Amino acid sequence: MSVPSRKILEVPVADGENERYSLRMGPQHPATHGVLRVDLDLDGETIMRCTPQVGYLHRGFEKLAENRTYAQALILTDRLDYIGAMANNVGYCVAVERLLGISVPMRAKYIRTIAAEMSRLSSHLLWLATHALDVGAMTVFLYCFREREILLDLFEELCGARLTYSYPRIGGVRQDVTSRFVDELGRFIDIFPSRIEEYETLIDTNRIWLKRTVGVGKLSGAEALALGITGACLRGSGVDYDLRKHQPYDAYDQVDFEVPLGSDGDVYARYRCRMEEMHQSIRIIRQCLDQLPPGPIIGPDAPDLIMANRAPARMAAGSNRYGGGLIQLIRDQDLFPSGDIYVATEVPKGELGFYFISEGSNRPYRMHIRSPSFMHISALAVVARGGLIADLIANIGSLDVVLGESDR
Amino acid sequence: MESMAIADGLQARFPEEILQCFSFQGQVGVGIRPDRVVEILGWLRDDQAMRMDHLRSLCGVDNARRKNGGLGRFEVVYNLYSIALRHEIRIRAQLTEEDPSIDSVVSLWSGADWMERETYDLMGIRFNGHPNLRRVLLPDDWEGHPLRKEYPLRGRGEWVGITDLQAKLEELDAHGFKADDPGPEAGDAGDAATGKRKGDC
Numbered sequence: 117m118s119v120p121s122r123k124i125l126e127v128p129v130a131d132g133e134n135e136r137y138s139l140r141m142g143p144q145h146p147a148t149h150g151v152l153r154v155d156l157d158l159d160g161e162t163i164m165r166c167t168p169q170v171g172y173l174h175r176g177f178e179k180l181a182e183n184r185t186y187a188q189a190l191i192l193t194d195r196l197d198y199i200g201a202m203a204n205n206v207g208y209c210v211a212v213e214r215l216l217g218i219s220v221p222m223r224a225k226y227i228r229t230i231a232a233e234m235s236r237l238s239s240h241l242l243w244l245a246t247h248a249l250d251v252g253a254m255t256v257f258l259y260c261f262r263e264r265e266i267l268l269d270l271f272e273e274l275c276g277a278r279l280t281y282s283y284p285r286i287g288g289v290r291q292d293v294t295s296r297f298v299d300e301l302g303r304f305i306d307i308f309p310s311r312i313e314e315y316e317t318l319i320d321t322n323r324i325w326l327k328r329t330v331g332v333g334k335l336s337g338a339e340a341l342a343l344g345i346t347g348a349c350l351r352g353s354g355v356d357y358d359l360r361k362h363q364p365y366d367a368y369d370q371v372d373f374e375v376p377l378g379s380d381g382d383v384y385a386r387y388r389c390r391m392e393e394m395h396q397s398i399r400i401i402r403q404c405l406d407q408l409p410p411g412p413i414i415g416p417d418a419p420d421l422i423m424a425n426r427a428p429a430r431m432a433a434g435s436n437r438y439g440g441g442l443i444q445l446i447r448d449q450d451l452f453p454s455g456d457i458y459v460a461t462e463v464p465k466g467e468l469g470f471y472f473i474s475e476g477s478n479r480p481y482r483m484h485i486r487s488p489s490f491m492h493i494s495a496l497a498v499v500a501r502g503g504l505i506a507d508l509i510a511n512i513g514s515l516d517v518v519l520g521e522s523d524r
Numbered sequence: 525m526e527s528m529a530i531a532d533g534l535q536a537r538f539p540e541e542i543l544q545c546f547s548f549q550g551q552v553g554v555g556i557r558p559d560r561v562v563e564i565l566g567w568l569r570d571d572q573a574m575r576m577d578h579l580r581s582l583c584g585v586d587n588a589r590r591k592n593g594g595l596g597r598f599e600v601v602y603n604l605y606s607i608a609l610r611h612e613i614r615i616r617a618q619l620t621e622e623d624p625s626i627d628s629v630v631s632l633w634s635g636a637d638w639m640e641r642e643t644y645d646l647m648g649i650r651f652n653g654h655p656n657l658r659r660v661l662l663p664d665d666w667e668g669h670p671l672r673k674e675y676p677l678r679g680r681g682e683w684v685g686i687t688d689l690q691a692k693l694e695e696l697d698a699h700g701f702k703a704d705d706p707g708p709e710a711g712d713a714g715d716a717a718t719g720k721r722k723g724d725c
Contacts, residue, residue, distance in 0.1 A: 344635025
């Protein structure tokens with residue numbers, strides 16, 4: 117029998133004077149929200165260096181998308197940010213529509229706006245639940261899941277799925293909303309603001325919550341921008357950048373809403389921003405339900421779900437099917453325009469961008485996904501440096517990262 | 525500012541660096557030589573009429589199978605946006621097959637760090653002056669760069685590190701997963717599986 121080597125199980129020990137430890141947190145740590153590993157160099161409990169390691173969930177979506185049609189690649193986006201999958205679907209469709217020059221009917225735009233905002237609510241609820249749990253507030257966790265359940269039921273009513281929706285389509289949406297969905301969503305947005313207040317009474321002025329969040333993980337606006345941070349994290353630092361206002365898509369230019377801004381750039385400011393965003397989402401959904409126009413839900417030029425690469429053969433005038441006079445007019449002509457485009461949308465986590473290159477075929481030549489979580493995790497190294505381990509947990513929660521989106 | 529006007533501004537400021545101008549669905553891309561990329565992007569960021577303070581995305585493109593001639597084998601694409609002035613531009617730096625490398629822009633945007641690491645990881649483009657150019661999504665000992673067009677969709681066999689990992693797991697198994705266990709012979713720790721392994725030894 118061989119003597120077991122102690123090497124693998126070696127516990128790092130302090131080396132004399134400077135008392136430095138190294139600690140590998142994750143990838144199976146519950147507070148890292150997925151398979152994120154953080155390598156820490158510690159001096160006591162103070163983080164001297166923080167190196168996040170990602171890639172455990174890398175599935176090669178960018179490579180896969182090059183080998184699928186645009187309609188098929190839609191389902192990949194469900195698996196990016198699986199907490200707010202609908203917003204990813206909408207972002208993808210908006211980008212492909214702009215690339216291929218496809219128009220969307222108004223009714224579909226409104227429905228997609230409603231769906232995307234519901235997705236923002238369900239993502240923010242899960243963020244609040246887990247963030248509060250990490251910091252030590254158990255009750256909020258249960259309350260948030262109570263409301264999130266209603267939202268998931270609504271998604272089920274809308275499209276039959278609770279997690280991976282693939283509900284939008286290039287050029288519209290898959291099916292129309294039912295009257296039951298509209299009624300129940302109306303009831304939900306009536307009660308939901310009071311529920312937000314309920315969460316706030318639990319933690320907003322809670323002394324422990326304030327001690328754990330105020331002044332922790334501070335980022336100035338310029339710093340956050342240079343690090344590529346977007347979404348509520350950037351707005352918590354006071355930078356007014358919301359793609360729903362800057363480059364409106366779908367029905368966001370038809371509705372009235374505000375972009376909540378913070379000023380301190382700490383964990384508490386980001387928390388306040390997201391809480392206010394939930395109120396604004398309710399406002400957007402209410403307006404969309406009131407204004408929901410009648411009409412078709414899919415545009416006339418929307419591509420078929422089985423995206424053919426070639427145009428169907430057409431007969432020239434005067435020829436007939438049997439007489440041998442069939443002339444294929446547009447046999448080798450590209451179906452789609454060639455070029456490249458970058459389109460970004462505001463998903464719950466931040467700016468989700470798609471960079472597409474089309475070479476005229478039914479598949480993207482290249483699809484790059486700019487994912488907010490990837491940038492937020494890279495910023496963690498800067499945010500966490502010099503803080504305590506306990507604050508690292510608060511920071512991970514407050515940056516709101518999802519590893520499926522980061523690793524793609 | 526209109527995107528076309530930004531492209532004209534670039535053309536006027538760096539006439540010998542600009543190769544081509546692309547316009548598609550209302551967006552404008554500018555093809556450039558890679559040598560002075562830091563200077564060009566720095567000017568776009570700092571010039572008072574441009575103020576492109578937000579690097580939205582940075583990615584690599586393999587042009588091996590593109591129909592459009594006149595492009596380099598590789599491209600590094602920078603999408604820039606100005607939050608204050610609300611205008612955008614795309615910069616496309618053309619690289620050759622022999623030397624797929626370009627200067628790093630981490631000095632301009634610290635967030636470019638991981639974007640460039642990802643581009644290196646998946647596309648194999650080197651960024652000169654990058655503080656820590658390691659793979660980020662794939663394991664450090666991965667062979668090849670999957671987003672290159674010649675890389676097969678199903679990959680090239682198993683990851684080389686998997687044998688090391690399996691050996692490590694087996695060794696851990698022999699320990700019965702206990703850090704302070706003096707060895708497999710001491711104590712009665714371990715389940716049926718561990719017992720079997722004892723017999724094997």
